[in-house]
Amino acid sequence: MCGIVGAVARRDIVPVLTEGLRRLEYRGYDSCGVAVLQYGVPRRVRSVERVANLAEQVDHAGLSGTIGVAHTRWATHGAPVTGNAHPIFSCGEIVLVHNGIIENHEALRKELKTFGYAFDSETDTEVIAHLIHHMRKQDPTRDLLVAVRRSLRRLRGAYAIAVFAKSDPNLVIGARAGSPLVVGLTDRGNYLASDPMALAGTADRFVYLEEGDVAVLTCDGVKIVDCGGEAVRREVQTQRASHHTTELGPFRHYMQKEIFEQPSVLADATERVQTLTPTLFGANAPHVFKEVDSLLILACGTSYYSALTAKYWFESIARLPTQVEVASEYRYRESVVNPRTLVVVVSQSGETADTLAALRHAQQLGHRHTLAICNVAHSSMMRQTDLQYQTGAGPEIGVASTKAFTTQLVALFLLAATFAQARGVADAARQAQWLEQLHHLPAALNGVLALEPQIIRWAEAFAHYEHALFLGRGMHYPIALEGALKLKEISYVHAEAYPAGELKHGPLAIVTNEMPVVTIVPNDALIEKLKSNMQEVRARGGLLYVFADEDAPLDDDDGVNVIRLPAHDGPLSPILHVVPLQLLAYHTACVRGTDVDKPRNLAKSVTVE
Template sequence: MCGIVGAVAQRDIVGVLTEGLRRLEYRGYDSCGVAVLQHGAPRRVRSIERVANLAEQVEDARLSGTIGVAHTRWATHGAPITDNAHPIFSRDEIALVHNGIIENHEPLRDELKALGYAFESDTDTEVIAHLIHHTREEDASRDLLTAVQRALQRLRGAYAIAVFAKSEPDRVIGARAGSPLVVGMGERGNYLASDAMALSGTAEHFIFLEEGDIAVLSCNGVHIVDRDGATAHREVQAQHANHYATELGPYRHYMQKEIFEQPDVVADATERVRSITPALFGAKAQRAFSEIDSLLLLACGTSYYSALTAKYWFESIAGIPTQVEIASEYRYRESVVNPCAMVVVVSQSGETADTLAALKHAQEIGHHHTLAICNVPHSSMMRLTELHYSTGAGPEIGVASTKAFTTQLVALFVLALTLGKERGRVSTDDEAHALRQLHHLPAALNSVLALEPQIVAWAQALARKDHALFLGRGVHYPIALEGALKLKEISYVHAEAYPAGELKHGPLAIVTNEMPVITIAPNDTLLEKLKSNMQEVRARGGQLYVLADAGTKIESSDGVRVIQLPGHYGPLSPILHVVPLQLLAYHTACVRGTDVDKPRNLAKSVTVE
């Protein structure tokens, strides 16, 4: 959610800023802007259109400079209009961009108005810019760093900022608390960004700022102080991120590209699992796994559904009691702490504000063992947990998660096997069989992707509807939830998912011949029960769209459309069944003409509560 790029260099940095914003588009935004110090004064260009439009405006304005900041904004305080777009100025002296939410912005705004500051936007961000300006005005001897430190002490909430001042034309300052920020270092300058990917090819050495850090960037170096103002020495990491991984290639949308990347990323994810061992999760895993008696999984959105799926694996394979909670709800209730439970946080970005807050809360109330399953190795979540597992999905640009979800499922399945083996429930033969299945997953996924033409035909019919029901049973119920989420995220068709056995407890009332009912039908022990539920739908005229494993003996007929998947894939079946649901959502959205990769009102990385 929102993206920051900042730069100070011995060359014109406007191209670096706009290209950085382009690479951060995946985070979601509804306005964007660039500001530089040009001819001794801050100049900016802002747009409520896409970064491509901003780049054209920047070129027309002949913007240039060796110091600047840029931003993609996802509106929180104030509508997505030009006046609310970042960068925000204070009296043509301070230029600032900000991610996050300032909770005490209203009293600060009133205070600053009383001091004579005129507010040109409805944003909470403008409070920060004016507060920094006022702090410097109080004492002319204060430099920008001191002013930023003093101003930040007065803020309550979450932020990542990048700021420069007209009177100090050789430095950019960045700071973070609750929102990610990374420093990139290059031969001819130094840079800031919300994501290292924004600086790929410009910087190859990075410092991932820690909570409360403030970084002072100049052409000559980087100086970091911690929240107490003491010089901080942070690890410098070499990264050679391949930004070409974010190029669209022959695909129509990033979401389509990422759906079709799943066999490859799953192959990468399973290739490193040659044996089941606690060491996969970190050096301390062996001891930690021996000390736990249950699991508490915390996640939001799609990651929550991967955790719900994994609950079935943890209890059936490892025999370990498992609780799954929506992270945004967990810390706002009184919970009973079991210090022998391991907290597992699941996140694509590792910066999800609700999940990070839930993790910290769990640690504060007495949970000692923590594990992060995440797609970003250097994220806040991975740094805060005792154990960690990188899913390795690679950059995911589409807001609606696809390959990140399937690689989360792979990671969680490997965790279930590991805990099962440690608890004596997974034999050597069981392990060998599970590994064979894991390593065959990419081939099975390719078989499912080959069904795309049939799914396109379904999408043509579904695109004419305004509502849909998704049904699943057992371990496939969370997959039905994920399918419904994907459909409503990108096509804006209202969709709900239910355990199929719950139909007669309420949802059956809305089933008519206008209601498409998408049903997951694996060839498992619940198949006959599911067939009965399907009959309940047909008896009310509901239109069934069935994803059926080979051998289920479910045939197409009047009101029943069937797509045949490969044979049942055991406990890994959910990974195969989710792919056609991803394709169905994608092609339905294409028919309806929505913005597939950037659905309205949504952001990729949700870094505010």
Template sequence: MCGIVGAVAQRNVVSILVEGLRRLEYRGYDSCGVAALAGDRLERARSVARVADLAAQVEQSGLGGETAIAHTRWATHGAPVTVNAHPIFSCDEIALVHNGIIENHEALREELRGQGYEFVSQTDTEVIAHLVHLLLKNHAAGDLFKAVRLATKRLHGAYAIAVFRKQEPHHVVGARAGSPLVVGLGNGENFLASDALALAGTTDQFIYLEEGDVAELTLDGVNIVDRDDAPAQREVRTVTAYSGAVDLGPYRHYMQKEIFEQPRAIADTMEGVAAITPELFGAKAADTLGRVDSLLILACGTSYYSGLTAKYWLESIARIPTQVEVASEYRYRDSVPNPNALVVVISQSGETADTMAALQHAQSLGHQHTLAVCNVATSAMVRQTALHYLTRAGTEIGVASTKAFTTQLAALFLLTLTLAKLRGHLDAAQEENYLTRLRHLPAALNSVLALEPQIIAWADEFARKDNALFLGRGLHYPIALEGALKLKEISYIHAEAYPAGELKHGPLALVTEAMPVVTVAPNDTLVEKLKSNMQEVRARGGQLYVFADADTHIGNGDGIHVIRMPEHYGPLSPILHVVPLQLLAYHTACARGTDVDKPRNLAKSVTVE
């Protein structure tokens, strides 16, 4: 959600920044733009189309400069139109880009209008630009670094910003609070970005700014101060993990590529796991995990569904009480904190604003035992939790999460086994059996992926529908939820998921011939109950599309369409059963001609509330 790239150099950096925006397209955006210092003038290009259109504008106009900033915007304040696209100018002197939301923008807008500033956009970002300009004149004696520091103390909300002024060539200032921002270090040149991926191939040396940091970039180096204006020394990290990550290869979309990368992603996530031990989650994890008496899982979207799945494992295998909360709701209700609970936050990016805020709220209530399940080692979430497990899914470009979800499930299953072992509920034979099944998952997933041709045939039918119902029972109810989410995210078909036993309590009223009902049917203890629920659907003329394990004895028939899963996988079955649901959503979206990797109105990394 929104992307920032900026640079100071002794060469034209505009093409580097536009390429950086292209690398950030996966985050989701409605408009894009770039501004550069051309001699003593601010020049910019903006587009409400894709980055490719912006690149064409830049080439046609010859826009270039050695000091520049660029942005992809996901609209919050103001429609996605050119006048609201970043970079935003103030008085033809200041150029600024911004990720996040400024909560007190209305009060600041009125104050600035009183000072004579005119607003041409509906964005909260223009408030920041004018505020920096005002402070620069009246309180900072023309010092942009000081003006930005003063401005950030007036801002309420979340932000990452990059700003330069025409009077100070080779000088860019960045600041962050609640939204990620990194500094890229070069030789006689320096960079800013909201994601290190934007600068892949340009530098591999990065500083991850901390909450409240303000940084100034010059040709000679980088100066950073913390929220108290004290000089700050931040660790320089070498990040080289992105090579080849954005290449599509033989696949039609990134989502398809990432679905088929799941066997490798699971194998990488399991790499080095020779035994179930607390040290998988950190060197000092044994003491913490041995003392907690319950779990509180906080997550959003797909990650929330991975938490719901883990709840079944944690309570049945580890015998530990587990509560799963939607992170965006948790901090806005009165809850009863338990200092002995382990707070688990789950996020692909590790920068999800709602989940980060929920973590901070939990810590403010006295929760000290924290653990992150995350795909990014350098993320704020990993840095702010005591323990963590890295999922090693690799870069995920498609907005609809696939391999991040299954690797989260693998990590959460390892956490389940660790807690079970510490609590005396996992003997050596059980441990070896579970580890064997985990190691076999990549091969099992490859067998599921081989079902793609059958799923494509179903997708052609689904593409003509407007609604769909997903059913699951027990451990597979969260998988039904995830399947419905995937279908609605990328195909724009309205989809709902229910526990199959809830059919008679309302959803059955929706069932007609026009309503496809997708059923997740593993051969578990609830399969006979599930068969009864399926008959309820058939009795009302509903069309059943069933992903059934081989030994469930569910066959094709009138109004019942069955794709046979290769094998039953016990407690790990959700990891296999979600893959055909991903493929069904993907191929349905392809058949409907939607923008699979960048669905409308959605963003990959949700860094605002």
């Protein structure tokens, strides 16, 4: 959600800015822009089209410079039009880009208007630019750092900013509170970005700014002050972020590519685990595991559904009472704290604003034990928890999560199995069986992906419907929720998911021959119950699309379409069953002609509430 690139260097930095934006496209955006100081004058180009179009406009305008900022914007305040796109100017002097939301922007806007400032946009961002300009006028030294720090003290909300001034042609200032920002260091200049991947090939040494930090970048160095104004040193980390893994290759969309990457990323995730040991989750995990008697999992969106699936594992495999909460709701209610609870936060990016806020709330309530399960090693979430587990999904460009979800499931299953080992509730034979099932997952997933031609035929029919129902039971109910989410995210088909046993408690009222009902049918203890639920749909003229294990006792019939998956894979069955749902959503969206990788109104990394 929104992306920042900034630079000050001894060369033309426009190519770095535009390439950085291209690599941040995965975050989701509806406008973009670049601004540089050219011949002593701020110049900008903005667009409501894609970064490729922006780059063409930049070339046509002849933009060049050694200092500049660039931005991809996901609209919050103000429509996605050129006039609201970043960079934002103030009085031809201040140039600023901003991620996040300023909650008190209306009061500040009224105040600034009394000082004579005119607003050209509907954004909360313009308030920051004018505030910096105003604070600088009040300071006899005209120090830009002083003006920025004084302005930040007036803001309420979350932000990451990059700013430069016409009268300070040699520096860029970056600051963050609640939204990520990283500094890239090189011998020929220094850079800012929301994600180090934006600077792949330009910088391989990075400094991750801490909450409240302000960084002053020049060609020759970087100065960082903390929220109290004291100069601080932050750790420099070497990270050779390759951009090659983000190339599309032979696939039509990134989402398709990432679906088909799942066997290889799960092979990487499982091959590194040969024994179940708490140290998989951090050096201090053996001590923490001994103190834990329950789990609280906080997550949003797809990550929330992975947590709901894992609840079945934690309680059946590890015998651990487990509570799963929507992170955006958790901190707005009173809750009872058990000091022996392990709080687990799950996020693809590690920057999900609601989940980070929920984590901090849990810590403030007195929860001592925390674990982050995340795809990004140096994210805020990983830095703010005692224990960490990196899922290893690699870059995920498509907004609709696929491989990040399945690697989260593997991580959560490993956590459940490790707790079972540590608590002595699983013998050696059972542990060996779990590891064998984990190591077999990539081959089983390849078998599922081979079903793509059959799923394409289903998608051609699905594309004509405007509504769909998804059903599952037990630990496959959250997988039905995930399947419905995927379909509505990228194809814009309205979809809902229910536990199959809930059909007669309401949802059956909307079942007709215009309502396809997708049903997940593993060959487990609930199959006979599930078959009865399917008969309820058939009796009302509903159309059944069934993903069943190959050995499930189920007959093809009129009105019942069946695709057979590999044999039931025990507790890991949900991981196999979610992949055909991903493919169904993907190919339905392709037939309907939607923007698969960048669905309307959505962003990859949700860094605002």
